[in-house]
Amino acid sequence: MNTPVWPLLLGRFEWRDLPFVRAILDPSASNLVGAFAGGLVVVGAIVVALVLTRYGKWRYLWSEWLTSLDHKKIGILYIALAFVMLSRALVEAVLMRGQQAVAINTPGFLTPDHFGELFSTHGSIMIFFMAMPFLTGLINFVMPLQIGARDMAFPWANSVALWLTAGGAGLMMASLIVGQFSTGGWTGYPPFTEVAFSPDVGPDYWIWAVSLGSIGSTMAGINIACTLYKQRAPGMAFMAMPLFCWTSLCTAILMIFAMPPLTVATALLALDRYLGFHMFTNDLGGNMMNYANLFWLFGHPEVYILILPAFGVYSEVVSTFSTKELYGYTSLVLATMVIAVLSFTVWVHHFFTMGQSANLNAVFGIATMTIGVPTGVKIYDWIWTMFRGEVRFTVPMLYALAFMMTFVLGGFTGILLAMPPLDYLVHNTLFLVAHFHNMLIPGLLYGMLAGYHYWFPKAFGFRLDEKWGRIAFTCWVVGFYLAFMPLYVLGASGMARRTHEIFDPSFRPWLYVAMAGAGVLFCALGSLFVQLVVSIRNRDALRVFAGDPWDGRTLEWSIASPPPEYNFAVVPNVDGRDIFYRRKHAEHQAPPYAEPYAYEDIVMPRNSASGVAIGVFAAVSAFGLIWHMWWLGVAGAVVGIAALVTRSFGRDQHRILLAADVAREDRRWRAALAEARSISRHTEMTTANQGLAER
Amino acid sequence: MIRRECMRLPVARWGVSVGLLVALGGCSALGHGFLAAAGPVATHERHLFLIVSAILVFVAGPVLLLTPLFAWHYRLGNADDAYRPNWNFSWWVEALIWIPPIGIVVVLAVLLWTWTHIDDPYRKLPGAAPIEIEAIALDWKWLFIYPDEGIATINQLAIPVGRPVHIRLTSATVMQSMLIPRLAGQIYAMGGMTTELNLAASRPGQYLGKNTQYNGAGFARERFTVLALPGAGYQAWLGRVHAAPRMLDQTNWSAVAQRSVAPQPVFFGTVQPGLFAHVLAKTGGSDSAGTMHGMPMTAKDAR
């Protein structure tokens, strides 16, 4: 069991790399959990395949979704991926809290290494395969609609970026079925992740999964920035863009400049591990401090990559549901840009304890606190947006309110941590864990969920169930406080993060509360899935075909729900902010749903399988490298490059939608629009809402 | 006793009493942390914690108040409020949301600058000449060498109460971080490099120390005890260690450095001189400041 099975073909694979074999050899609780997780992935994949076969949906899935270059479908696929990965990483969090609650002066049910894998996959997934796909997907879906574009600047590169990210996520899932994951945490600090200390496949899984995600994100960033620079509707000045577009732009710029340091860090670590380099090793002149600098040169801007899109969502949501113009648009734009720039000047605060001089620490500490100013300005801008508005407590608005009040607590502890002397005390403790969850759950997850509820009707033509939305919201908020407030206490008590065994019984009550909180968060996720099922069942009652369920302000609400493939039958002319709202409410000469004078032929990209091929074979190649199956590494790379070259030779890659067909589809929607019942804001959460706002 | 200027301020005494109250009043967990500070460094840092927290109440407070207040008062169902859907800017509000936060950050920056320099882990504490200790991080235990005494211990660090302690750290394995929450903040220990930490205990007791940087299976059990002993007790302790039969040198170094957990402290009555430098050289560094291989971007070992 401890020798490679067939090294030439299978590299360093041994039978005990299968969790099922490990569970049979040693049926401990830890191994059974591992085997169950691996089994779940295998069975889940088989069930999905069977269902697709049973209902004959393979072709539909392939030609309507997987190979589509439509930015809306790519966006939805990103978000679907995010939900799948969120489920896994949340279950892992529950397991970890369970272990900590149980393992007080006993070893608990997870082995130390299994626990190490759990916190490493939890962090890596949440950042790279939950948060990044979610926000990239949301930007992908919403942003072109908001700027009056028919697609992204590079639809094909969009598909490649999606499938590279999905390939990375696939490697994360593969690590459940074969081999083990890294125990080096989401940051993968060497020298612990060097061959000398972690010779197994774990860190290699981490390196390649993260690298694929990182390259995908760089491509997505380039695409988003180009779309915003070059594809805006005629007349749309930069300062007329909805705020979500501004935050998308800043996020994209951060991706372009901040993902390369990560690529460099993981690539150099790979050189150490594969070719015996001494970049970050203990001996022969290697220096792990360089890794820390490279990683956090990515890592800190990454925090703002994650948070800025959510800020964009909140700007849209607060303005729409306060029935009022956004307060301080210019301030918000400025604050966003300041945050983006400052985010590159603070990375050292992630390792104040590395022994650098007090001057250096102080400078970086002050820079860190400075970011608090534009962030605070944003919060106040949203508060003043509500001032003298008419606030409607829909689910997205509830998330926005919960965000403002919770995020400010994270900001509080963030300033504490920005003080180097205080960081010395609570760095690497649960205080830090509580802090960044306190920033990322309200500052990312709530924002993404607010966006999900807000734009779901646009994507699918029906609203999400309100009641289950509120249940899920309550669970996310209550669960957050229960799960993370105790961690502040434990961290201030000196409990180190990533501890799988506890020797202080006085920690017990706090660990129990945190465990309960994790359970509530799990229920929150469950409620979201229930909500989805309930909403799909009731979709006819929840339908908002007219396209504007929330009395929206921006262009995406001026078209049908779901929008046609080409988004706008005729690309609109834009002469200011909130154009659709101003047209609806008679502050503008043009009526909101003016029928165009003439329709034109529209050119759209054809589907392409090469994006899928490149992503999948990149992952296959990476899998070969992870397992030292060199033939597979080479073969995967060759096929991936071949797909790229083939694509560059292809010429029949677009198709024309004839003006007559566009006109027919558009007029059908206009006829439905004429039939729709308009509603007042008091009834928008009821089934009376067909997506037509009362004027 | 080592005292810092601010300890004489009433705020500090108030802080100490709050810390004690919290520690005694049921929140016994916090008694393990820096709020129950037992040395001048941790006390000084706790002092900063309390001041900054007090200031930050004025940052968080308005948001926590205004958000629900505005949301509820300006709800759709309330017909009594003003509705100004096109109001989107006011210089007064702009001034209100930019200037006070900037002012607070300036104040905090002054505090930060001062405190960071005072609590610089490399800064020698005032008072008597410090006890010199060399700490080597191992998987999954800590080795403390007393170079002036020629002795060493594993997982037990005894220090005399009231006397400054100067620790030089390195790692014979992966990066680790040494934290004794009730005495001082943490600092990394890295292979081939040295870092420094100054601390002291102001009252006798047993304090927990640990590594906070995950380093594998034995991580959670990598804990050591700091014994803060009165002068006589410390001398007695030194005597006990001197009497220990075990010795530590290059020949048994690899056995000691092997990956293992040490549930009980281990005493070495004799230590080969220069062992710290030897370990440092073995992991790629050299012990003379400034001649390290590879000047790291942020290292200050050369200071």
Next chain:
Amino acid sequence: MSKTATEIEQPDAEQDDTALFGFWIFLMSDAVIFALLFATYGTMTQATAGGPTAAAEFKLVPTFIETLLLLTSSATFGRASVAMKYDEPRRVLFFWLFVTLGLGLVFLGFEAKDFADMFADGAYPSRSGFLSAFFALVPLHGLHVVAGCFWLIVMIVQVRVIGLDRRVKLNLLRLGLFWHFLDVVWIAIFSVVYLGGHIA
């Protein structure tokens, strides 16, 4: 329909503009990678661990020749771009593209020889942190040149098979940007790594 279908395959001027803009952004992102590797190299120049040093290993004559080769290849690529822009006879374009490819390959040959000499001297990446940093930076540029040569071959085939439609032209423009970018990076390598290694 078929007539329109061939028309729509060709991006219009605005899309050309977007495509080039996107490529510029990609190059910026790539430049960040090189900048970070330069910075890392800068921190590790003393980390020789008692092994070979820069002054002993870096040969100025061959690297100066490599510099000239790459600079010349940028000029020849420029000449090819001119041929494309002014619709000169196809064989002129081919001639300059092939000259560029040849110069690129000769450059790679020289570089491979440099590395082989270093290996023979015991200056291989696993010897020290300094050599690791060197072999992370300089061969990455070499890999870029390999990718550039491969791309050039693909483009030569495309010009041959497809002709100079707008997409082929666009890709030649992008390849040109890439090629000149590699030149700039090489000049930085020559000055910082090779010349710097001798001055220090």
